Amino acid sequence: MRVKPILHRGHVAFAHDVIMAALSFLAAVHLRQGELAMPGWDAAMMAIATMAFTLTAAAAFLMSRMYKGVWRYASVNDLMTLTRGATLTILIFTVLMFLVTRLQDLPRSVPVINWFVLLALLGGPRFLYRSWKDRRRSAKNAAGGTRVPVLLVGAGDEAELFIRATMAPDAEYRAIGLISDGGGRVGRNIHGIDVLGSTAELESVMARLKAAGSLPQRLIVTDHRLDGGEMRRLLDQADRLGLPLARIPRLTDLKDGVEDKLTIRPIAVEDLLGRPQTVLDREGMEALIKGKRVLVTGAGGSIGSELVRQISDWAPESLVLFEACEFNLYTIDLELAGRHPDLARHPVLGDVRDATRIDDAMRAHRPELVFHAAALKHVPMVEWNPDEGLLTNAVGTRNVADACAAHGVRLMVQISTDKAVNPTNVMGASKRVAEMYAQALDLSGISTRYVTVRFGNVLGSTGSVVPLFQKQLAEGGPLTVTDPEMTRYFMTVREAVELVLQASAFGDAHPDYRGKIFVLDMGEPVRIVHLARQMIRLAGLRPDIDIKIAFTGLRPGEKLFEEIFHGAEPPVATDREGILVATPRSVDVAELAAELHNLEGECRAHDAPAAIARLRRLVPEYAPKP
Known part of the structure; x- marks a missing residue:
C-alpha cells in the first residue's frame, strides 16, 4: 500500500508564497521610503505589520485556491489566480490597517507598490521554472530519442495543442514543422516550431527537410476545416512522398490539459468524402x-x-x-x-x-x-x-x-x-x-x-459502395468498379x-x-475509381499492384452520373x-x-x-x- 507523503509540492509552494509575501511588504516599504522603516513606527510595529501582512496573504492565497495548478504548466489561467490572490491580500490588509491605524502612518502608495511587487515575486519563480522545464523538454525533443518526427498540416488551435502535448515526457511524437492550409502563417512559428510552407508547397518543403537531414516519418492533419477534396489531394501527395497520413481528433474531442496523450487516428474514408461541419439550427x-x-x-x-x-x-x-x-x-x-x-x-x-x-x-x-x-x-x-x-x-x-x-x-x-x-x-x-x-x-x-x-x-448504408470495397479489401481484392468514369455524391x-x-x-x-x-x-461528386484507389492506399496497400481494380460494366438501371x-x-x-x-x-x-x-x-x-x-x-x- 502506497503511503501518502506528509508534505507534497503544494505545501512547498505555499511556504514559498508566504515567504514571498513577507519579502514583498518589506520591499514595498523600502521602495517607498528608501529604508526598511516607516515614519512613526518603531521596530516592533514594523514587525507586527509585516507579520499581519504575511498572515493575511496566507489566508488569501488559500481562499484563492492557488495550489491546484502545477508549476511546470503555469499558464494565463494561473496568472489570473495569482492576480486574484495578490489583490485579495492587499484589499484585506488595507482594510485591517485602516481599522487599526486609520492609515495615518502608512503612505497610500505602499499598498499599490506592494501589489506589483507581490505579483512579481509570486509569478516570477513559477514562470522561470516553466521556462527551465520547457527548455529541458525542447532539448530532449531535439535529441530525438525514440520519438517519431512528424510534419503537421494546419497552424491553428489543434496544432498548438498537439505541439504542447509533444512536450510531455512520455510523448510519442516530435513535431519538426508545420504546413499552413492558406499559407498566411508561413514564416511564423508556434512554440518554436516553424510554419514551413502551404499545403500546395508540401513537396518542396519535404525536399528542404531532406536536405537538412530532418525528414518526417508521418504527416498528421490537425486542421479539421479541410474538406473531402482537399483531404483526397493531400492523400495523393502523401502517397507520392511515401508518407503515412493520419489525423488528430477534433478539438472538441480532446481532453483538457497537455498531459493527456493524443490518439493519432488513421485517415478514414469519411475524411476523404466529408465536408466541414455545417452550422446547424x-x-x-x-x-x-x-x-x-x-x-x-x-x-x-x-x-x-x-x-x-x-x-x-x-x-x-x-x-x-x-x-x-x-x-x-x-x-x-x-x-x-x-x-x-x-x-x-x-x-x-x-x-x-x-x-x-x-x-x-x-x-x-x-x-x-x-x-x-x-x-x-x-x-x-x-x-x-x-x-x-x-x-x-x-x-x-x-x-x-x-x-x-x-x-x-x-x-x-x-x-x-x-x-x-x-x-x-x-x-x-x-x-x-x-x-x-x-x-x-x-x-x-x-x-x-x-x-x-x-x-x-450515404456512407456505410446498406448496399453502398464503401462497405462493398471494405469487404473486397478484406478478401484481398479485386475492387470492382462498374466504369472508370462513374461518379457519385x-x-x-x-x-x-x-x-x-x-x-x-x-x-x-x-x-x-x-x-x-x-x-x-x-x-462535389467523387469518381468511384479514385475512391477505390484511395481506400486501397488507406489500407497501406498499392493500387494495381497489391490490390487490383476490375471494371465490370454498368449494372441494370445504373447511371454514370447522378444528378x-x-x-x-x-x-x-x-x-x-x-x-x-x-x-x-x-x-x-x-x-x-x-x-x-x-x-x-x-x-x-x-x-x-x-x-x-x-x-x-x-x-x-x-x-x-x-
Whole structure:
C-alpha cells in the first residue's frame, strides 16, 4: 500500500508564497521610503505589520485556491489566480490597517507598490521554472530519442495543442514543422516550431527537410476545416512522398490539459468524402421534436436507425419504431432502450405496403411527426423485382401519406434520393412518384404538411459502395468498379440525418415553401475509381499492384452520373447552410391517387410489364437503359 507523503509540492509552494509575501511588504516599504522603516513606527510595529501582512496573504492565497495548478504548466489561467490572490491580500490588509491605524502612518502608495511587487515575486519563480522545464523538454525533443518526427498540416488551435502535448515526457511524437492550409502563417512559428510552407508547397518543403537531414516519418492533419477534396489531394501527395497520413481528433474531442496523450487516428474514408461541419439550427430542431409524438418508418434501416438515434436525443414525448424486418426492429429497440431508458418507445412490426397496419399504428399512437424512411433502395434488386419496389416505394409512400392526413399528423417528412432525378431505373422512378405524391398533397392545402428531402449516397448504408470495397479489401481484392468514369455524391449518415432534421424544421417553419423539395448540398461528386484507389492506399496497400481494380460494366438501371436537380427544377438557396430547394413540378393529387390505385393492382397481380408501362406515363423522364 502506497503511503501518502506528509508534505507534497503544494505545501512547498505555499511556504514559498508566504515567504514571498513577507519579502514583498518589506520591499514595498523600502521602495517607498528608501529604508526598511516607516515614519512613526518603531521596530516592533514594523514587525507586527509585516507579520499581519504575511498572515493575511496566507489566508488569501488559500481562499484563492492557488495550489491546484502545477508549476511546470503555469499558464494565463494561473496568472489570473495569482492576480486574484495578490489583490485579495492587499484589499484585506488595507482594510485591517485602516481599522487599526486609520492609515495615518502608512503612505497610500505602499499598498499599490506592494501589489506589483507581490505579483512579481509570486509569478516570477513559477514562470522561470516553466521556462527551465520547457527548455529541458525542447532539448530532449531535439535529441530525438525514440520519438517519431512528424510534419503537421494546419497552424491553428489543434496544432498548438498537439505541439504542447509533444512536450510531455512520455510523448510519442516530435513535431519538426508545420504546413499552413492558406499559407498566411508561413514564416511564423508556434512554440518554436516553424510554419514551413502551404499545403500546395508540401513537396518542396519535404525536399528542404531532406536536405537538412530532418525528414518526417508521418504527416498528421490537425486542421479539421479541410474538406473531402482537399483531404483526397493531400492523400495523393502523401502517397507520392511515401508518407503515412493520419489525423488528430477534433478539438472538441480532446481532453483538457497537455498531459493527456493524443490518439493519432488513421485517415478514414469519411475524411476523404466529408465536408466541414455545417452550422446547424439546433434550436429549430429541438423546437420541432421536443415533447412531440414521433413515428419513424424503416426505423431499423441505415437512415431510419440514425433518425431514431438523433430524434431520441431531442427528448420527444414518445417514439414509434415502424419496421418490416424483425431483427432490425429488435436491434434498434434494444439500442434505444440503452440510450434513453426513460423514453416511451413503441416497436411496431409492420410493412408500409399494408395500409391497414399503418392506419392502426397511427390510430394507436397518434404521432404528430412522421419520418418516412422505409424504402427498397438497392438499384439492381429493384430492377429485377420492379413490382416489389413499386409497392414499397410508391404505394407504401401513398399509404403513409394518406394515413398522416387521416389522423391529423402535423408534419410528414419524405426521405428521397438523387436517383429520382431523370431516373434510369425503377428504384429512382418509384421514388420520384413518391416525391410527386407528397408534393401534390402539400400543395392541396390540407392541414398536414409534407416536406420532401432529397440527397445522394450515404456512407456505410446498406448496399453502398464503401462497405462493398471494405469487404473486397478484406478478401484481398479485386475492387470492382462498374466504369472508370462513374461518379457519385456522398455524405455521412450522421450529416445526412442532421440536415434532414434541419430541413424538416425549416420547412415546418416556412409555409411559403409548400410543395418544394429540399435538396441537401452534397458538395462535389467523387469518381468511384479514385475512391477505390484511395481506400486501397488507406489500407497501406498499392493500387494495381497489391490490390487490383476490375471494371465490370454498368449494372441494370445504373447511371454514370447522378444528378440532384431536374432541368425543370431550378435550385433556389435558402437561408440555412447546406439546404437548397427545388421548384416543384406539381400534378393533380386526385389524378395521381387514381393512377397509384391502378399501379397497386398491377403490382399485387405481379403484372410487371403493365406496372412499368404505367410508371413511364407517370414519370415521362424515366428512361431505362437497355
